[in-house]
Amino acid sequence: MSELLRIESLSIAPAAAPERLLVNQISFALETGKTTCIVGESGSGKSLTALAVMGLLSGQLQLVQGKINFQRQNLTGLNNQQMREIRGKRIAMIFQEPMTSLNPVLSIGYQIGEPLTVHLGLKGQALKTRIANLLEQVGIPAERANSYPDELSGGQRQRVMIAMSIACEPVLLIADEPTTALDVTVQAQILKLLDELKTRLNMSMLFITHDFGVVADIADNVVVMFRGEIVESGSVDQVLNHPQHPYTQALLACVPDAEGKKPLKPIDYAWLNAEQNGLAA
Amino acid sequence: MSAYILSAQHLNKSYIQRSGRFGFTTKQVKALDDVSIQLRAGATLAVVGESGSGKSTLARCLLQLQPLNSGAVQFQGRDLAVLSAAELRQQRRHLQMIFQDPFASLNPRMKIGAIVGEGLLIHKLGNALEQRQKVVQMLKRVCLSEADMEKYPHEFSGGQRQRIGIARALVLEPKVVVCDEPVSALDVSIQAQILLLLKELQQEMALSYLFISHDLRVVRHIADEVVVMHQGKVVEQGLVADIYANPTQAYTRNLINAIPGRQRAANPS
Numbered sequence: 263m264s265e266l267l268r269i270e271s272l273s274i275a276p277a278a279a280p281e282r283l284l285v286n287q288i289s290f291a292l293e294t295g296k297t298t299c300i301v302g303e304s305g306s307g308k309s310l311t312a313l314a315v316m317g318l319l320s321g322q323l324q325l326v327q328g329k330i331n332f333q334r335q336n337l338t339g340l341n342n343q344q345m346r347e348i349r350g351k352r353i354a355m356i357f358q359e360p361m362t363s364l365n366p367v368l369s370i371g372y373q374i375g376e377p378l379t380v381h382l383g384l385k386g387q388a389l390k391t392r393i394a395n396l397l398e399q400v401g402i403p404a405e406r407a408n409s410y411p412d413e414l415s416g417g418q419r420q421r422v423m424i425a426m427s428i429a430c431e432p433v434l435l436i437a438d439e440p441t442t443a444l445d446v447t448v449q450a451q452i453l454k455l456l457d458e459l460k461t462r463l464n465m466s467m468l469f470i471t472h473d474f475g476v477v478a479d480i481a482d483n484v485v486v487m488f489r490g491e492i493v494e495s496g497s498v499d500q501v502l503n504h505p506q507h508p509y510t511q512a513l514l515a516c517v518p519d520a521e522g523k524k525p526l527k528p529i530d531y532a533w534l535n536a537e538q539n540g541l542a543a
Numbered sequence: 544m545s546a547y548i549l550s551a552q553h554l555n556k557s558y559i560q561r562s563g564r565f566g567f568t569t570k571q572v573k574a575l576d577d578v579s580i581q582l583r584a585g586a587t588l589a590v591v592g593e594s595g596s597g598k599s600t601l602a603r604c605l606l607q608l609q610p611l612n613s614g615a616v617q618f619q620g621r622d623l624a625v626l627s628a629a630e631l632r633q634q635r636r637h638l639q640m641i642f643q644d645p646f647a648s649l650n651p652r653m654k655i656g657a658i659v660g661e662g663l664l665i666h667k668l669g670n671a672l673e674q675r676q677k678v679v680q681m682l683k684r685v686c687l688s689e690a691d692m693e694k695y696p697h698e699f700s701g702g703q704r705q706r707i708g709i710a711r712a713l714v715l716e717p718k719v720v721v722c723d724e725p726v727s728a729l730d731v732s733i734q735a736q737i738l739l740l741l742k743e744l745q746q747e748m749a750l751s752y753l754f755i756s757h758d759l760r761v762v763r764h765i766a767d768e769v770v771v772m773h774q775g776k777v778v779e780q781g782l783v784a785d786i787y788a789n790p791t792q793a794y795t796r797n798l799i800n801a802i803p804g805r806q807r808a809a810n811p812s
């Protein structure tokens with residue numbers, strides 16, 4: 263089994279306050295052809311971790327320390343030009359908020375075509391056919407290629423981003439909550455599409471989600487983040503069925519059941535803090 | 544007065560879409576096709592349906608954020624279309640919306656305190672100190688903190704931004720809140736917290752919700768009644784419990800059966 267990505271004690275902080283770690287010395291590895299799901303608290307650093315791998319952290323943030331090894335190359339040592347060659351081609355990302363990464367003044371067909379032209383040199387009819395084909399794979403009629411982002415529904419925008427991300431058949435796909443705006447039937451179609459790519463291209467996925475149903479369906483391994491740290495990681499069976507850390511246990515206890523009979527009960531943070539102090543002691 | 548706080552009859556809305564090989568031709572697409580709904584005072588009506596079925600369009604049209612082709616909307620028995628601009632602005636306080644795309648709906652140049660407090664300022668609800676207290680309280684109820692008031696939208700995570708949108712709508716103590724996928728970006732604990740908050744506020748002030756969600760587990764928890772949309776039409780409606788037990792439409796049955804991990808869901812004990 264070969265390793266595709268290894269993150270080693272990665273820390274991220276605001277440039278103005280380097281001591282305030284938003285991501286605190288996290289480490290994990292992803293194997294070729296496998297899916298790792300990152301789950302955890304809202305605000306725990308999942309998206310920042312993903313953006314760091316893409317080399318897309320905002321200027322106000324700083325990679326304080328750590329290595330991101332991808333195909334035996336440390337990405338943190340690359341310059342912008344080198345990173346641009348990898349991004350979109352070998353590593354692609356589906357961003358959490360589509361409107362922040364789609365350009366409002368360009369048609370969606372143009373935006374899906376851009377990486378195909380830049381990285382693969384596709385032009386003319388071949389390009390058109392490929393764009394139409396990608397749109398159809400994500401369940402959007404090909405004729406919508408002429409639409410602009412604000413003429414699409416929330417879920418359609420999300421699917422345009424998915425089409426863009428898989429256009430160049432990357433070896434690593436980073437997906438940040440890629441199906442949050444999709445109903446279950448479309449979600450099932452998208453997950454099936456990603457699974458096919460995974461098999462056909464031996465693609466690996468880093469998949470951020472809050473939906474434990476999705477985790478159970480697609481993950482090989484799971485990483486659990488809490489307050490900027492990884493508190494637990496392991497195989498999907500280990501983490502979902504035999505969680506060790508109190509946060510993971512508490513989080514799983516909040517998962518709604520399909521019948522909606524289980525009462526809603528958020529995590530009791532006083533209890534959790536006490537448990538954590540117990541662990542630390 | 545009727546038992547319905549918000550009702551809509553025969554709503555129609557079409558969009559012009561570019562089509563054809565080069566996008567030179569256009570065609571009309573019906574996003575709302577003769578849609579009628581009724582929201583009971585103090586109740587929650589869920590709207591579910593496939594991506595692109597017209598849910599967000601319905602939400603925007605109900606709140607007059609987008610013009611209709613035809614149809615009428617009444618809030619507390621009054622037709623919204625006949626209100627003057629000033630009257631409509633006044634009613635806005637009572638008709639709030641939580642938007643599907645939080646980032647796009649937050650002004651990037653305003654601090655969170657100002658964003659959440661803006662409505663209180665516009666509608667002159669309380670003095671500056673009271674307004675600040677209300678904002679702080681509401682931020683805490685959505686698991687954010689007083690210190691967050693001084694930050695800008697880009698300094699937050701996706702789920703935190705979604706909660707800012709929730710706080711902004713709820714701080715006004717409105718009568719109707721149209722929630723467009725309000726908990727989709729939240730971890731399951733905060734999701735539970737927000738759903739409980741919505742229920743609490745409903746009890747405290749008889750709030751009514753139109754709740755758009757694709758997550759049927761969430762709908763089951765929050766809603767009394769549900770409307771199922773498909774290609775711009777309402778294809779099924781009724782009590783949540785009835786529709787879950789006896790979906791009459793194949794589409795609704797698919798939705799219920801496709802809940803992910805239904806067979807393999809984690810079952811920690």
Ligand SMILES: Nc1ncnc2c1ncn2[C@@H]1O[C@H](COP(=O)(O)OP(=O)(O)OP(=O)(O)O)[C@@H](O)[C@H]1O
Nearest residue numbers: 284304305306307308309310698699700701702703
């Ligand atoms: N530019 C920034 N300046 C300061 N703090 C930031 C900035 N961007 C993000 N943060 C903070 O970093 C933390 C981690 O953010 P991140 O977006 O990685 O969270 P997340 O795990 O993806 O959460 P969610 O599930 O809500 O999307 C958050 O607490 C957020 O407020």
Ligand SMILES: Nc1ncnc2c1ncn2[C@@H]1O[C@H](COP(=O)(O)OP(=O)(O)OP(=O)(O)O)[C@@H](O)[C@H]1O
Nearest residue numbers: 413414415416417558574594595596597598599600
């Ligand atoms: N401004 C517009 N111009 C043209 N077509 C539009 C416009 N806005 C929306 N549409 C189309 O109208 C249909 C309904 O869109 P709407 O946003 O209401 O769907 P939705 O049910 O909210 O979907 P989702 O669950 O994906 O958010 C979609 O097919 C969409 O592409």
Ligand SMILES: [Mg+2]
Nearest residue numbers: 309358700701
């Ligand atoms: Mg995030």
Ligand SMILES: [Mg+2]
Nearest residue numbers: 415416599643
């Ligand atoms: Mg929508």
